[in-house]
Amino acid sequence: MSNPLLTKWKSPFGLPPFYQIKPSHFKPAIEESIKRAREEINKITENIEPPSFENTVEALDYADIRLNEISSVLFNLNSAETNSEIQAAAMETSPLLARYADDITLNRNLFSRLKEVYNKQSSLRLNDEQKMLLKKTYRSFIRGGADLDEDSRQRFRQINEELASLSLEFEKNVLEETNAFFLHITYKADLEGLPDGIIEAASEEAKSSGRNGWVFTLHYPSYIPFMQYSAKRHLREKIYRAYSSRAFGKKENDNRKIVKKIVSLRREKAGILGFSNYAEFILEDRMLNSRSMVMNFLEDLYHASRKYALRDFEDLSLFAKKNGHKGLIQKWDWAYFSEKLKKNKFDIDDEILRPYFKLEEVEKAIFKLATDLYGLHFEQRDDLPRYHEDVKVFKVTASDGEHLSILYLDYYPRKGKSSGAWMTAYLDQYILNRYDRRPVISIVTNFSKPLSSRPALITHNELTTFLHEFGHALHGMLSKCHYRHLSGTNVSRDFVELPSQIMENWAYEKEWLDLWARHYKTGKKIPAELIDRIKESMVFNEGYACSRQLGFGFLDMAWHTIEDTSIPDIEIFEKKVMKKTELMNHIPGSNMSCSFGHLFSGGYAAGYYGYKWSEVLDADAYSLFSKKGIFNRDTANSFRKNILEKGSTAEPMELYKKFRGKEPSVESLLKRSGFR
Template sequence: MNTLLEKFDLAPFSKIKNEDFLPAFKTAIENAKAEINSIVTNKNEPTFKNTIEALDYSGAQLDRISSIFFNLNSAETNEEIQKIAQEVSPLLSEFSNDITLNRALFDKVKTVYNQKDRLTLTPEQHTLLDKKYKGFSRNGANLNDKEKEQLRAIDKELAKLKLTFGENVLAETNAYELHLTNKEDLKGLPEGAIEAASQTAKQKEKEGWIFTLAYPSYIPFMKYADNRELRKKLSLAFGAKGFQKNEFNNEEIVLKLAKLRHERANLLGYNTHADFILEERMAGTPNHVKTFLNDLLDKAKPVALKEFTELEAFAKELDGIDQLEKWDSAYYSEKLKNKLFNLDDEKLKPYFELDKVLKGAFTVANKLFGLNFKEVDYIDTYHEDVKTYEVFNDKNELTSIFYADFHPRPGKRNGAWMTSFKGQKIENGINERPHVSNVCNFTKPTETKPSLLTFNEVTTLFHEFGHGLHGMLANTTYPSLSGTSVYWDFVELPSQILENWCYEKECLDIFAKHYETGESIPMEYIEKIKASANFQEGMATLRQLSFGLLDMAWHSGEAPETINNVKEFEQKAFASTQLYPDVAENCMSTAFAHIFQGGYSSGYYSYKWAEVLDADAFDQFKENGIFDAETGKSFADHILSKGGTEHPMDLYKRFRGKEPNNKALLQRAGLI
């Protein structure tokens, strides 16, 4: 019996075998096709209910299997799963095309869409109708048969290329290790980083210490290791992912992805991939995005250049460094920050024990949104590191299941993300509650210490938890409009706004307790955290803008078929934001998973876009009190629970009473 094809509520991880996936996908695709066919062959006149609604509720079994499989491929993959992903992705792409290119189905959708002004629909139903119609028109329903075949071929190839891109980056990350046996080479490194490296070496049955390209290992080394040559070595390895002359090289894949996306957009009647993507974003057009990014660049660049000059002078004075390189950035920034504020991560980490920080995030969710989290051990997980919770609202009703997966391992990609194993919807009068997961890569506990976080990791946890709350508090009728199913440049608002609480004494007092003594974080540290919040904000802004501009260059600039050198193209895109000398052996694009593997193509600007929203929205909390329950309720009612049921600007204005402007962000960042 195939577990994946049985009825289940909680994902039955321990019962699923890898060989179950492919047959389960094939069966679920056939079942979904049958559901679509019953809509198409319905002899009754097309209505919102028998066409639009039926379409949105179809394929639920396939969606569940997909969410389980692709989440495992990110968080607990292996060669077998990756091989299955390569087989499954084209099947899913083909199925998706079978729907959007189904003329009879589109005709029914179009019939309902053409009556929309005469139908009595709720705002959510209006949005769904619009979304379903555009889902067809934007994906080839109006093409002729020959063009439809072209589109199918492009989509199939894109699906495979994105997967291979990600597999190559993961392979390069896992393949590299900096193996040290001389204790002198560890100078400057904090005890926790040394202990973790020793543990990694033991796991690999080697003497000494091993540092890797996984963030919890890589970042402390770049920040603290005194040995400049070793920093350079690790930095070059990190920047060379997908850019080496080996089987994992991503250069051709990047060029193909950009070219195919451009071809696809042209086929559908758009000038560029960015024009196609941004039609369904708050920003609207590539020009609007570029104006937005360049406006911030104008404000940030003078500040960034001043900060960089200060850093150069500091490195020269301290160590006689004549030319700052990329591998010096984190090291001297940390030393300068420590000199200016007498505050480094190692002083703060004892106050940020992972379990306490997580409980702190739970307390914030309780004070603002009335949620209660209860750890349970009956829920099946895919790895022993994963913790599980039942989440209840203030009426003691089960709101969500929450999975927390916080430590790195070989089968898990770098970074941090929120995802779900089951979405929320209301069907047949039953409100199906979501199963939400946060996945991060924080240092594992060692034999002598619990998992202690840097302040940056604290904000990462709150960020992903903000996405999690967007999923947990979802309360919409239709699955495709639920939770984080919103415009891409709106999706970062719930996550980024939650980071603001990490800088507030009232919040830090809840969870920032020394792991050995239990004492609260000293007030002077809190003041220094706030004071240092804008440290090198100009340089940090420039860095984020450089990624947004690179994304727009790949997807809205010159025709990709004329680009034949990834590195040269990237250098041109970076010209206006460059501070450090270029490193010939390194390339950003070949490991830029956000835009070439994930869903951020033509959307990386949305981090900065959402910062404008979050700074403006947090002003409301500051005016009323950061734990004001009424403001929290308003944010939950108008934004978190509504998903994509209405245009995000309408939802935002309902919460804030006005449109956002960038003044709050520029002030918070010290850029004006």
């Protein structure tokens, strides 16, 4: 039988043929489509016509559409509905895809054609979108080392390979150190303060390792609640010390040398490409596109928030003292007293709010919000192909009936689904030969399941997550771009969270919640004072939280702007950088850098500031909705036309200014955080 991935997808809306696909189809389909894509690339390089925008840049954008679609299906399923065969297919094809991508970047003939187009662009009469595609494509080649001489190229490749394996080693060390420690409790009295569910999980953990009593680990679902709830201070200290010294100065799994090596290789790599440091290299295609812009941003926020961080610390110290705490607040005390203080001040928790957020009603409410803002309509179409029977499928249309997108909603945890929540695309939007390929978008979450006694009721936090992912989905679904590499959520990393985070604001709006949030049993409206308390609790601990994020941001920038070749002692370096944001005493033997995966094994190097920057953007953008009305069609329309439809077809700052009429300012975030 022929491979269904390779034949034309005949399902309505070109949906992937989920029912026909078998895991064994992926590898041959990817190999075959790599071959076909290479043939397309050869057509470009062997073209006897002189290089033009159309026959080179545009042709490159379209060359591997099918390959991209097939690998999207594989990797999306590997996250949402995997098994050992799909995992194997993903593992086996990843190196093939990496090699294919490298071969394109380092293809000399291709690059020389691209360069020729780039150099003569002023004579080409390109529109703005074409200019962006040219700029982005050219830049990605340059950043991939295409324009280097042979010696530098060799070294460049070597550095990339070395960095890839160092990151893996870093990650492996952190994981092994995380797994190596456990806190074994055998006296019931030592469980004081811990909620039942956490105790139950700890007892299961103990059983699974053949122990009696309770076992707590350094993994988040165990570590975080232990720090929040355990009344036993010496045990909190013990587990904190273990957590904060992972991979630091140990006999095995020591990341000190690896951090130094990564920092120095990154610096060298940036140097080869002509940048003075790694941060300048990373920031080149970001919204905040220089070291000084990022540093000014972090410093401004630091000065505006410092006094509130100190105030949070005072409040907490006072509260702890009143509750019998003696001596200084140490790092293992913060989460514990902060949880108690929050309960004391606002008296809300997940269980009080949950009955008002029946998932079925939440879904309707979010769709209705999209109707009110953007005129969208959602029609459930479970007759269409889907990858699991629990997944809901919707056809999304504009107010004039025009087809916009297919949307998958996949709510509940399952064996084979990764944890967390995310939005992804099965098919990207693009226009080819005047045909507008509408996207296929999916939202995957792990929400609280229905129980036999009640329907699915989600927490306020889950409601916020839903809105967040729905914001990303709107960015994908409403895309109106020509080129695949510019469309939908293919935007700069410090811009991509604007459409998602802005949606979270509605979760705190009385005007919206009032419309639909009803107790699932009594049908009573959510009480106004409960909404007030949710809103008030938003600013709780914001000074402390901001200070912590800024500390990480400063540390990130410090490592990636090192200009000196001699890399200093890690402990001293980190302590010096983070001193200004610290509220509590430094604990000797603890170290952040050696287990900071975001910087050394994830993709956040010189980008950690992006978390706070995205908040600046969303708060500033939302302030226009607050001012003009949270259902205001004109504001929504402008957000759609200038941001949601535009992908990367213009610089993010330009898009933002068109929507907001000005550059973003930090003021709205300061206000929302209670710093004004």
